[in-house]
Amino acid sequence: MANVQPAVISAGFCEHASKRSDVNMAELVNEAVEDCLNKAGSVEWKDIDYVINGNMPAFEGANMPELWMTDHMAAKNKPLLRVTTGGTTGGSVFVSGYYAVASGLYDMVLAVAFEQQSCGNTTVGLASVALGELSIYPSLGYEATRLRRNMGAGAAIGVASYQAMNYMRRSKATEEDLARVVVQNRRNAAKNWWTHLKMPTITIEDVLDTPYISYPLRFGMVCPASDGACAVLFTTEEKAKQIADIPVYINGVGSYANEPAIIGVDCGGAGQTDPCEQLGAVKSAELAYSQAGISFPNKEIDYAEVYSPFPNQELQWVERVGLFEPNSAPEAYLNGVTALNGEMPVNCSGGVNSTNAIGASAMERPAESALQIMGKAGNQVPKTVHTALGHGWGGAINLISHVVMADEPQRKFK
Amino acid sequence: MDKVAIVGFYQVKPGLDIMMSPYEMLFEATRGALDHAGLKRDDLSTVIGCNNDYYDGKTISNCFKVEAGGAYMKDESKVEMDGAHAMMYGLMRVLSGNHKLAMVYGISMPSCFPYESARILETDPTFDRPINILNGYTAGGMQMRAYLNAFGISEEDIAKVAAYNLKNAAKNPLALPEAQKTNISVDEVLNSELLSAPLRKLMYPVLCDGVTAVILAPERQARKITDKPVWITGVGHFNDTYYLGDRDLSSCSSMEKAAEKAYKIAGINDPKSEINVAELFGHTACEDLILAEAAGLADKGKGLSLINTGKLNPSGGTMAGYTPAANGLTRIVEAVKQIRGEAEGHQISGANKAIASGQVGFCAQNNIVYVLEGGE
Amino acid sequence: MTLNIDEEQDVSVTKGMIRAEFNFWVGIVMDKFYDGLQEKKFIGTKCSKCGKVFLPPRNRCGDCFAKAEDFIDLPETGILKNFTVTTYKISERKTRNVKKDQIVGLVQIDGADSAMVVPVININPEDLKIGMKLKVVWAKNIKGDPNDIAGFEPIGGV
Ligand SMILES: [Zn+2]
Numbered sequence: 001m002a003n004v005q006p007a008v009i010s011a012g013f014c015e016h017a018s019k020r021s022d023v024n025m026a027e028l029v030n031e032a033v034e035d036c037l038n039k040a041g042s043v044e045w046k047d048i049d050y051v052i053n054g055n056m057p058a059f060e061g062a063n064m065p066e067l068w069m070t071d072h073m074a075a076k077n078k079p080l081l082r083v084t085t086g087g088t089t090g091g092s093v094f095v096s097g098y099y100a101v102a103s104g105l106y107d108m109v110l111a112v113a114f115e116q117q118s119c120g121n122t123t124v125g126l127a128s129v130a131l132g133e134l135s136i137y138p139s140l141g142y143e144a145t146r147l148r149r150n151m152g153a154g155a156a157i158g159v160a161s162y163q164a165m166n167y168m169r170r171s172k173a174t175e176e177d178l179a180r181v182v183v184q185n186r187r188n189a190a191k192n193w194w195t196h197l198k199m200p201t202i203t204i205e206d207v208l209d210t211p212y213i214s215y216p217l218r219f220g221m222v223c224p225a226s227d228g229a230c231a232v233l234f235t236t237e238e239k240a241k242q243i244a245d246i247p248v249y250i251n252g253v254g255s256y257a258n259e260p261a262i263i264g265v266d267c268g269g270a271g272q273t274d275p276c277e278q279l280g281a282v283k284s285a286e287l288a289y290s291q292a293g294i295s296f297p298n299k300e301i302d303y304a305e306v307y308s309p310f311p312n313q314e315l316q317w318v319e320r321v322g323l324f325e326p327n328s329a330p331e332a333y334l335n336g337v338t339a340l341n342g343e344m345p346v347n348c349s350g351g352v353n354s355t356n357a358i359g360a361s362a363m364e365r366p367a368e369s370a371l372q373i374m375g376k377a378g379n380q381v382p383k384t385v386h387t388a389l390g391h392g393w394g395g396a397i398n399l400i401s402h403v404v405m406a407d408e409p410q411r412k413f414k
Numbered sequence: 415m416d417k418v419a420i421v422g423f424y425q426v427k428p429g430l431d432i433m434m435s436p437y438e439m440l441f442e443a444t445r446g447a448l449d450h451a452g453l454k455r456d457d458l459s460t461v462i463g464c465n466n467d468y469y470d471g472k473t474i475s476n477c478f479k480v481e482a483g484g485a486y487m488k489d490e491s492k493v494e495m496d497g498a499h500a501m502m503y504g505l506m507r508v509l510s511g512n513h514k515l516a517m518v519y520g521i522s523m524p525s526c527f528p529y530e531s532a533r534i535l536e537t538d539p540t541f542d543r544p545i546n547i548l549n550g551y552t553a554g555g556m557q558m559r560a561y562l563n564a565f566g567i568s569e570e571d572i573a574k575v576a577a578y579n580l581k582n583a584a585k586n587p588l589a590l591p592e593a594q595k596t597n598i599s600v601d602e603v604l605n606s607e608l609l610s611a612p613l614r615k616l617m618y619p620v621l622c623d624g625v626t627a628v629i630l631a632p633e634r635q636a637r638k639i640t641d642k643p644v645w646i647t648g649v650g651h652f653n654d655t656y657y658l659g660d661r662d663l664s665s666c667s668s669m670e671k672a673a674e675k676a677y678k679i680a681g682i683n684d685p686k687s688e689i690n691v692a693e694l695f696g697h698t699a700c701e702d703l704i705l706a707e708a709a710g711l712a713d714k715g716k717g718l719s720l721i722n723t724g725k726l727n728p729s730g731g732t733m734a735g736y737t738p739a740a741n742g743l744t745r746i747v748e749a750v751k752q753i754r755g756e757a758e759g760h761q762i763s764g765a766n767k768a769i770a771s772g773q774v775g776f777c778a779q780n781n782i783v784y785v786l787e788g789g790e
Numbered sequence: 791m792t793l794n795i796d797e798e799q800d801v802s803v804t805k806g807m808i809r810a811e812f813n814f815w816v817g818i819v820m821d822k823f824y825d826g827l828q829e830k831k832f833i834g835t836k837c838s839k840c841g842k843v844f845l846p847p848r849n850r851c852g853d854c855f856a857k858a859e860d861f862i863d864l865p866e867t868g869i870l871k872n873f874t875v876t877t878y879k880i881s882e883r884k885t886r887n888v889k890k891d892q893i894v895g896l897v898q899i900d901g902a903d904s905a906m907v908v909p910v911i912n913i914n915p916e917d918l919k920i921g922m923k924l925k926v927v928w929a930k931n932i933k934g935d936p937n938d939i940a941g942f943e944p945i946g947g948v
Contacts, residue, residue, distance in 0.1 A: 541936050
């Protein structure tokens, strides 16, 4: 087969905020595309031969918006593909960018993911994830009249609080442990130019002073809803060497699908009963590591970006993707292992907890990891990063994306 | 391009309102495709779905299709365009060498959603959407007028194409029963209701529920799985600008570029003589001609001659029943059947090289075309 | 939302509707265009590279991928590039046959290189000709949005 080694040569962002009311969707996306191309050295927009786009469709109320945004993404008279998988969208778009190059069909691929959440009502959008499954209600014995009340539990916070409870039971993590993750993320975000919630002086007490939204998650622990876009440029190993100072090679990708988890207590989905178990994430990571020739992720990976709108998820994901032993993440955070100057820095970009333009978030994870390897991240870690991972989740916490990148290519063995 | 084959496929018999849940329907297709190829679900390593959140009335509509789509604990993703676009992603995954067996499916149930309304949501939200007169009907009407005017073609000629498609559908056992019209006359088409002048109702496809699934494998695996692999020897994919005023609607430049690229990869120099069958996704009878001309099967303005040769849409094409998000895959499956000599009732004898296409957008903005070949 | 469940059928059919409000930010150049409408004026943009003029404006030229943020005042007149006549009204909920002809035209304003899909009014469908000169008719109540364009009518009648 093609035997092409894909590499990332550039990643661009637009400034994220709760309301980017100064631009429309197309202009928002255009900002990230321009930023990406400006940082791509000699590459011009004409060199791009494949464009991939994605966002959460129901959040802006626009169907296949990339058709309209063609001119703003340098996609006129080029192939344009739309990949969407919910919260994982960005990661899935990133993975498809990898495959477009790996297939040998295209050699300069632009992947763009965005969300302008201020255009719509995200909670209504998310409620329809669950409420689309109306057929489940009569079989569960629920009356139609109760549905409106249940919508609140169907949104992301509902599923995250069950996940948090499960995780806290397993690991004996406390609310303080959750708050510590938030503090680390938001302080990191303050040092990264494109992020949304910048809080350089936030403390654990500040977080614990905010009211509960859904126990055990407090208002101060929840990600914001952001407007933003991210663009990444992929090419082949040969071209990357000519263009970039430090090309970032994508050595492993995995995107397993699990059964949908319980969404809220009243909603459909019959699969996972413990939403913090995450077999899909474990298997995606295993696949990506085996492709990348990584046997000991906790030793071989230098930097990680995981998708965690809620702090409990950050603790859970770093364990599930093999960076820490099960239930040991809270202690690692307490000891500063995951801090900017720690042994295993995590989410130094500020993470999803500080900036969540949903469709873009899962792409911003591998994009930031790639920038850390290049040494060009907004909040660069002091140590040299050779190998890094970018993780994303979405759907009913059942769709995963996992990307492993390094400054050295990993020859595929056939 | 390395050789990749379609080794199995299944199309659920479409219906105006299939009395099945989408998951039952999807399961029938994915199970059917695996059985057709003589494979087990365990053999699959990746699944690419094609569905649209607006069509399904559900955000992240693929997250509930994991089990029925055969994607549980598989490397899964979703393309939200046409099934033919999803096959492109499946093809990329196989070509990369990471995957040896890919399932691609497309699904939608127009009986459950207002398709034309969902298309309104495709328009530019800052101008066309507030004015709200650009839609599937009016875009089709303007495209047809552009084509008629550019080449001095009459409405009757387009009606002939529509009648030809509906008669072909009558010979296709997997066409929508309501679209199978053995005795339809050109006059009947010309007297059907105007949707958006000059586009008439019988020149526009009937929406139907359906699912189509295909299984892709690289050469080594394909030869072990089936005696009749159909090879994907070329693929081209291009996108034009959204703005209708910037485009020449009497032709289709994205299809021209896509076909040119696909032919180049497949080593086809003279599509007119080399291609035996073309299963094209035209959104109207008129668009079938525009796409066929853009694909180089006929000179510009001379597409009508193709209906005499019979090689354009022998299955009836989109007019045989239009399932959004699956139609491109259905076209591919029909072309595959022709090459395998299994197109019951509408077989073109000796068909060995075919093209099949998929599209999204108003007036075929984004086109993808495959060259499919049989034999070694 | 509404929900009704029909238990009588073999297959239980559930119909639901979720109301979701969307408000689109119009962006850098459309903002100016909307302001122009308020003063009954067309404001387009010009590509900084090839000089193409866009109305409605866009801030990037698809052919050059160059900025198109220089504003340019455009006249109220233009030509009909294409048209269709329909009796159907398609809303975000359903398709209805309103049994009344509406003319949809692709109108290119003089001096612009792009065209807009707008209503054509005050003319019988039989009298429409591609290439005919048209002039904008403004809505009675100007609100500063695209519906201020009530339509385009032939110059000097037909
Ligand atoms: Zn230009």
